[in-house]
Amino acid sequence: MKKDFLKYQAQTSHYPISLEIAKAKGSYIYDTSGKKYLDFVAGVSANSVGHNNYNVKRAIKKQLNKYAHVMVYGEFVQQPQVDLCRLLVENSPKNLEAVYITNSGTEATEGAIKLAKRVTNRAEIISAKNSYHGNTMGAMSVSGVEKQHAAFRPLIPGTKFIEFNNDKELVNITSKTAAVILETIQGGAGFIEPKNNFLLKIKQRCEQVGALLILDEIQTGIGRTGCFWGFENYNVQPDIVITGKGLGGGMPIGAFIASYKHMSLLKENPTLGHISTFAGHPVIAAAAVATVKEILRKNLLKESLRKEILIRELLTHPSIKEIRGKGLMLAVILESSEMAQKVIYKCIDKGLILFFLLFEGSAMRVTPPLTISDKEIKKGCKIIINAIDEIVK
Numbered sequence: 001m002k003k004d005f006l007k008y009q010a011q012t013s014h015y016p017i018s019l020e021i022a023k024a025k026g027s028y029i030y031d032t033s034g035k036k037y038l039d040f041v042a043g044v045s046a047n048s049v050g051h052n053n054y055n056v057k058r059a060i061k062k063q064l065n066k067y068a069h070v071m072v073y074g075e076f077v078q079q080p081q082v083d084l085c086r087l088l089v090e091n092s093p094k095n096l097e098a099v100y101i102t103n104s105g106t107e108a109t110e111g112a113i114k115l116a117k118r119v120t121n122r123a124e125i126i127s128a129k130n131s132y133h134g135n136t137m138g139a140m141s142v143s144g145v146e147k148q149h150a151a152f153r154p155l156i157p158g159t160k161f162i163e164f165n166n167d168k169e170l171v172n173i174t175s176k177t178a179a180v181i182l183e184t185i186q187g188g189a190g191f192i193e194p195k196n197n198f199l200l201k202i203k204q205r206c207e208q209v210g211a212l213l214i215l216d217e218i219q220t221g222i223g224r225t226g227c228f229w230g231f232e233n234y235n236v237q238p239d240i241v242i243t244g245k246g247l248g249g250g251m252p253i254g255a256f257i258a259s260y261k262h263m264s265l266l267k268e269n270p271t272l273g274h275i276s277t278f279a280g281h282p283v284i285a286a287a288a289v290a291t292v293k294e295i296l297r298k299n300l301l302k303e304s305l306r307k308e309i310l311i312r313e314l315l316t317h318p319s320i321k322e323i324r325g326k327g328l329m330l331a332v333i334l335e336s337s338e339m340a341q342k343v344i345y346k347c348i349d350k351g352l353i354l355f356f357l358l359f360e361g362s363a364m365r366v367t368p369p370l371t372i373s374d375k376e377i378k379k380g381c382k383i384i385i386n387a388i389d390e391i392v393k
Contacts (some may be wrong), residue, residue, distance in 0.1 A: 005269025024051035025028040027372045038380050041355045042369045045219045048246035049294045050369040060292035063283045066295040073279040080285035087292050091228045093237045097261040101255045101280035105218035105244025108254035111274050112240045113138055116179035116212045118265045126173055126180045128164040130189035130359055133216055142181050142220040145359055165195050170205045180206055181214040184230040188358030191325035199236040222246040223295045225327035226305035249291030251284045300370040304328045314381035319388050330366040335353055337361025352380050
């Protein structure tokens, strides 16, 4: 299987981890040799209720027995789509009234940018340096790392970048700005939290000049940081919110959410201002409904914060310089990128899956399923500490 993987499947790097996967269940992934791995990554924050979750799987099977794709998005009334949109709105601030479901987080970014331009009749988008919002052309254009862009220029014009957490940069938001798009917590940059009410100050500046605030909740949303939306931790309400990853319980999905008034503009001038064939796929929407209900029913919001405390208590070592992030979105910062790489691969050898961050080489991603048990957390943290000890020695 690995030979064919390398021969026929397009690769994203020269050195993929290349575990040959046989099955996955709960917090564990099993390879074709029968070895099991405790998963501290959750498909990069996507498998929020664990692998092969019973209720998610049941919802998928139930919907498959009724119908799968029947029509392009927005033309037929389909119960899973309606249920998902209602559920998201019921767990959002009052200004977020209408949901547009997409196939992924990056597509949600594209839709949010289009909506902001449509609402304001402006072209300028302001984003943050070292940000990541996806890898399609529009999403890449508002992502703030030039080494990821250079080979693909020209990108979409009219984008400017400010420094995250720098209040002096607020003056760059002007009457020409359609929207400011920010990750609630910067992901690829190293799980950088907003400080000193930075997001609230951005929102206030946007209101002063008539711009919109788009918050990217693709990683922080749906319970991962202890609230349903990450921005609830920071006393701010966006005009548009983007979600994805953990929403689908391991299935591919995204969405952007705004006021009904704003979202209605996509219906005219032009008609069909934003369309998609498979967006809101009923089987995937059913999985998302089951995922959100599971997170709420099991009180996994507060559990994320409690488990964060446990992880921070267990991961203490002279070589660990810092643990960034909130809830179960944590980045363990080591002394160097070389050490981080060695620890990640040694942990995989020992049966623990860790992973890298896009732009912070000294970081190890710790984003397990929200359903992970205390026993599993203790086991994984012990493996990390042992791996660091072995490398230091």
